[in-house]
Amino acid sequence: MAIVFKKTRGLTDVPTHYCPGCTHGIIHRLVGEALEELGVLDNAIGVAPVGCSVLAYKYFNCDMHEAAHGRAPAVATGIKRVRPDNFVFTYQGDGDLASIGTAEIVHAAHRGEKISTIFVNNAIYGMTGGQMAPTTLVGQKATTAPYGRDEAHCGKPIRMSELLATIDGAKFVERVTVTSPAHVRKAKKAIMECFKVQIEGKGFGIVEVLSTCPTNWGYTPEESLRWLEENMIPYYPLGNFKRPEEVE
Amino acid sequence: MAKVLMKGNEAIGAAAIKAGCKYFFGYPITPQSELPEYMARELPKVGGLFLQAESEIAAINMVYGAAGAGVRVMTSSSSPGISLKQEGISYIAGAELPCVIVNIMRGGPGLGSIQPSQTDYFQATRGGGNGDYRLVVLAPANVQELVDLIIEGFDIADQYRNPVMILGDGMIGQMMEPVEFREPKRRDLPEKDWATTGTQGKRKPNIINSLYLQPEELEEHNKRLQAKYKAIMENEVKVESYNIEDADVVIAAYGTTSRIARTAISQLEEEGYKVGLIRPITLWPYPYDEFEKINPNCKGILTVEMNTGQMLDDVKIAVKGKHPVYFYGRTGGMVPTPNEIIEKVKEIYGGEK
Secondary structure, three states, X not given: OOOOOOOOOOEOOXXXXXXXXXXXXXXXXXXXXXXXXXXXXXXXXXXXXXXXXHHHHHHEOOEEEEOOOOOHHHHHHXXXXXXXXXXXXEEEEHHHHHHHXXXXXXXXXXXXXXXXXXXXXXXXXXXOOOEOOOOOOEOOOEOOEOOOEOHHHHOOOOOHHHHHHOOOOEEEEEEEEOOOHHHHHHHHHHHHHHHHHHHOOOOEEEEEEEOOOHHHHOOOHHHHHHHHHHHHHHHOOOEEEEOOOOOO | OOOEEEEHHHHHHHHHHHOOOOEEEEOOXXXXXXXXXXXXXXXXXXXXXXXXXXXXXXXXXXXXXXXXXXXXXXXXXXXXXXXXXXXXXXHHHHOOOOEEEEEEEEOOOOOOOOOEOXXXXXXXXXXXXXXXXXXXXXXXXXXXXXXXXXXXXXXXXXXXXXXXXXXXXXXXXXXXXXXXXXXXXXXXXXXXXXXXXXXXXXXXXXXXXXXXXXXXXXXXXXXXXXXXXXXXXXXXXXXXXXXXXXXXXXXXXXXXXXXHHXXXXXXXXXXXXXXXXXXXXXXXXXXXXXXXXXXXXXXXXXEEEOOOOOHHHHHHHHHOOOOOEEEEEOOOOOOOOHHHHHHHHHHHHOXXX
């Protein structure tokens, strides 16, 4: 019998701790597959964040380094600069990357660090129990925004992909989601392209993946997918913001 | 090898390169900027890398990444910048990675001043960051010793998989003295088989980490750390003493302050006073045992520091109430003079030689 699908060697064989309906699992798989299919898994060093994916170092089947909250791009910089022949990636959430770690991600991009970042944006702090993130939508409720995010009080959510796309050193910037099989395929394609930018030594690349948090949003997994599509995508438009220009 | 005249901050860089450190991540701050400047100039010549980070926080986290990847790596800063590095230092200690961190101290608290001080003794020896961890803290008193301790510091860091801090002050960073680069004592250094280098399909993934969600595991991890610290306490204490078995008063001072104390002692000797000196070279592990050798009839121990009394606590722990303990300090970038120390010693004598 022909094997038509099997679990990627890019992931370890352990159960994850993610909540039911959370899309981290799908994103992990796509990253694992991309590492394997591009032939960089055995040469890869991943950097895990603080947040829901804090235990990512147990799930990716390659050397891993656990960073402090927000500092993954700095840790990855240190690794890549002393081991330029290794493939180095960070996996970060929106509290990690878009709040406490904005300086680190902006400057890693600005230096054109040859690293790749997977940015999982679920518009909330998941691990700590549903507090407001910089990415929380206006009106969206969170435990530290119990009346809904008020623009007059704490501004509008920050769009990191658009911000990073303005930086010269960032060579690949794309926002995707994984709410349907079609979106999952597009996300995989974006991650593969982003990783190739590093492999080809072109500079910094990031894929922002809009993700669900049924537990802290207070919806079922299915409702969460719908809520994401109806509320997040209009504010965080999907698509490519930047890719390296083809060599003439 | 012939001696060369070098400024302290530049000598640190030269010593680090001599020790095989090819990577430096830093951020400018007075009075240590000559060091990153030296590294920016010299590291590319030896196939190394200098990178100016966007902040001290980023710089120490780059060190964390590079140390995890198994290379000799260094960063430096001065007091307020070292405060910013504490998060990363705690992670590096927790993940048991070797690196050398240089603190060329200036006056505080807050933005303080840019003049020399020793106000970060507590921060360096008591933790600074969160958690039960220790840094090996080395306090050079002259540029030659600074060079020797940098070179040996990398070996100590590698041997114990622990961050080492060089605690100097603005004076030692800025002064010029003749130095030579000498080999440290030989140590058997372990292979860095734990480093992130890519599995190359030949081994299980290496994970650099300080997270242990199970309390039992974290307690075990802490016990391991404490066993390591105990070994460091047993094997790595460095201290220089002068005439303590015979002294009527013993001065305890470290770093550049100890040199001022030495000048005061020479002048006091000319006047017939018998004054000794204990100069800790390792501030952690602290040379508590050395204080046992002090003349039992000693009239008192005078701690002299460029702060308001920090090493004083360790001196009291070491003395165990056997002798009266006195303190003289200047702070804010003010430096104690030999005459001030002489006056204080004479006070302790109480008018009788």
